[in-house]
Amino acid sequence: MKEKFYITTPIYYPSANFHIGHCYTTIIADAIARFKRLEGYDVFFQTGTDDHGQKIENKAKETEKAPKDYVDEIVENAKDLWKTLKISYDYFIRTTDDNHIKAVQQIFETLYKQGDIYKGEYKGLYCTPCESFWTESQLVDGKCPDCEREVKEVSEEAYFFKLSKYQKQLTEYIESHPDFIQPVSRKNEMINNFIKPGLADLCVSRSSFTWGIPVSFDEKHVIYVWIDALSNYITSLGYTSDDSTLFDKFWPADLHLVGKEIVRFHTIIWPAILMALDLPLPKQIFGHGWLIIDGGKISKSLGNYQDPREYVRTYGVDAVRYFALKEVPFGNDGNFSEEALISRTNSDLVNNLGNLVTRTVSMTNKYLDDKAIRLDNDGEVDNNLISEIKKLQNSVKVKMNEYKVNEALTEIMDLLKKCNKYIDDTTPWIVAKDPEKKDYLNTILYNILEGIRISAILLQAFIPDTSEKILNILATDKRSFDDLEFGQVEEYLVKEAQIIYERIENK
Numbered sequence: 302m303k304e305k306f307y308i309t310t311p312i313y314y315p316s317a318n319f320h321i322g323h324c325y326t327t328i329i330a331d332a333i334a335r336f337k338r339l340e341g342y343d344v345f346f347q348t349g350t351d352d353h354g355q356k357i358e359n360k361a362k363e364t365e366k367a368p369k370d371y372v373d374e375i376v377e378n379a380k381d382l383w384k385t386l387k388i389s390y391d392y393f394i395r396t397t398d399d400n401h402i403k404a405v406q407q408i409f410e411t412l413y414k415q416g417d418i419y420k421g422e423y424k425g426l427y428c429t430p431c432e433s434f435w436t437e438s439q440l441v442d443g444k445c446p447d448c449e450r451e452v453k454e455v456s457e458e459a460y461f462f463k464l465s466k467y468q469k470q471l472t473e474y475i476e477s478h479p480d481f482i483q484p485v486s487r488k489n490e491m492i493n494n495f496i497k498p499g500l501a502d503l504c505v506s507r508s509s510f511t512w513g514i515p516v517s518f519d520e521k522h523v524i525y526v527w528i529d530a531l532s533n534y535i536t537s538l539g540y541t542s543d544d545s546t547l548f549d550k551f552w553p554a555d556l557h558l559v560g561k562e563i564v565r566f567h568t569i570i571w572p573a574i575l576m577a578l579d580l581p582l583p584k585q586i587f588g589h590g591w592l593i594i595d596g597g598k599i600s601k602s603l604g605n606y607q608d609p610r611e612y613v614r615t616y617g618v619d620a621v622r623y624f625a626l627k628e629v630p631f632g633n634d635g636n637f638s639e640e641a642l643i644s645r646t647n648s649d650l651v652n653n654l655g656n657l658v659t660r661t662v663s664m665t666n667k668y669l670d671d672k673a674i675r676l677d678n679d680g681e682v683d684n685n686l687i688s689e690i691k692k693l694q695n696s697v698k699v700k701m702n703e704y705k706v707n708e709a710l711t712e713i714m715d716l717l718k719k720c721n722k723y724i725d726d727t728t729p730w731i732v733a734k735d736p737e738k739k740d741y742l743n744t745i746l747y748n749i750l751e752g753i754r755i756s757a758i759l760l761q762a763f764i765p766d767t768s769e770k771i772l773n774i775l776a777t778d779k780r781s782f783d784d785l786e787f788g789q790v791e792e793y794l795v796k797e798a799q800i801i802y803e804r805i806e807n808k
């Protein structure tokens with residue numbers, strides 16, 4: 302039986318149309334999901350939207366729409382964006398889905414019945430016009446950070462989750478599972494800044510707004526949006542439903558991929574809820590950095606970004622995917638700019654990969670009548686290249702197992718550079734002039750074709766369209782992960798050479 306792999310993105314707030322930062326997380330998750338599928342895993346890749354909450358209720362009011370109508374439009378738009386970016390998700394969850402709502406209500410009820418949720422009093426600073434609660438530290442000059450008006454101290458009846466009860470168990474778990482929170486810097490931050498100072502019980506219901514899942518046994522309360530949202534990772538699998546096949550197969554998740562600012566929800570609140578429900582914890586939470594623009598946040602109010610589909614239209618889908626996967630060391634912040642996108646595309650996809658394929662195939666067209674066959678008559682320079690090609694699959698797999706996506710791509714790009722250098726060193730256009738060296742010429746081109754083929758098989762996870770184009774030009778059906786060994790193709794009969802990736806002129 303195939304081994305399973307369950308990977309998730311966060312579920313995004315559909316408060317406005319998505320930007321390149323949301324694409325960043327989703328493209329990385331997609332590349333990991335595709336890679337695992339190619340490795341033979343039975344993959345469940347999930348994304349979705351976090352439809353509830355006061356912020357969305359307010360946004361909908363501004364546009365005079367019902368909250369559900371407001372989010373429906375954005376969700377449609379998001380699904381189209383994922384299609385444009387070739388995101389291969391298996392399931393798209395929305396927290397407004399009936400089965401999710403039912404399951405969250407049941408989870409809340411279970412926790413209430415067993416005493417992990419109790420009724421108490423929520424004291425806070427309230428801004429009446431904004432209908433928002435704030436903490437002392439969120440205030441700006443003692444006033445509401447949104448509208449700058451006076452806030453007043455109020456208290457309301459609310460439900461609380463006994464987070465404090467899980468402090469010890471959680472600390473022990475994190476300490477004894479070094480891979481649970483990655484990168485390590487985020488793990489230390491969680492322990493030192495949040496857990497060690499002490500976990501307070503968490504207010505998990507609100508009665509000041511209505512756009513949420515009602516507490517089933519006390520309907521004037523809606524369930525706190527993070528309890529609603531985090532549960533998505535199990536409700537989608539049918540947790541609490543009659544059919545638990547997916548849940549039994551895929552839970553616990555292998556990887557929750559999340560942005561750095563929401564690591565604490567995923568590594569403190571979520572595990573504590575799972576512990577209370579007596580369920581296994583996800584194997585890993587990876588907190589990645591942000592894409593920033595000009596050193597700052599990507600923000601609608603600053604108007605510093607366009608619809609990501611515009612980038613795809615101008616530069617092609619694989620340029621956008623490749624940039625997201627390669628440019629930023631995973632875990633760090635990285636700058637996004639169109640200039641950086643253009644230069645990354647030209648250097649890697651056009652010069653390194655594209656030129657290699659075009660010149661190798663055109664030499665095969667010209668000197669060998671499209672044909673290159675496997676012979677075993679190599680000199681040292683050839684064996685050096687062959688041994689590099691042979692190492693590639695393993696080094697890429699190792700990096701991908703650690704989710705170091707950008708480093709996995711570096712391995713591939715480095716091999717392609719070596720192939721380019723091999724052409725320069727062996728000068729096939731000179732070898733072609735000597736009819737007695739026809740076998741050697743064949744071997745040179747065969748070796749590079751194998752390097753290209755093996756790279757293209759691996760690249761299917763990252764830039765699927767371009768890889769397919771290359772494998773089609775090589776006219777080979779040896780394109781699965783079972784075909785990654787050097788020398789699997791007996792004979793190439795390549796198609797006419799063509800441009801692989803169009804150079805982008807600077808704007």
Ligand code: MSP
Pocket residue numbers: 310311312313314315321322323325326351530531532533558559560561562563590591592593599
């Ligand atoms: N709805 C919650 C998540 C609930 S998960 C159970 C949420 N939504 S969000 O839309 O605000 O953010 C979703 C994800 O997008 C986060 O992981 C966040 O880090 C990521 N990004 C938003 N802007 C980003 C960048 N500029 N760069 C990279 N990722 C960014 O939080």
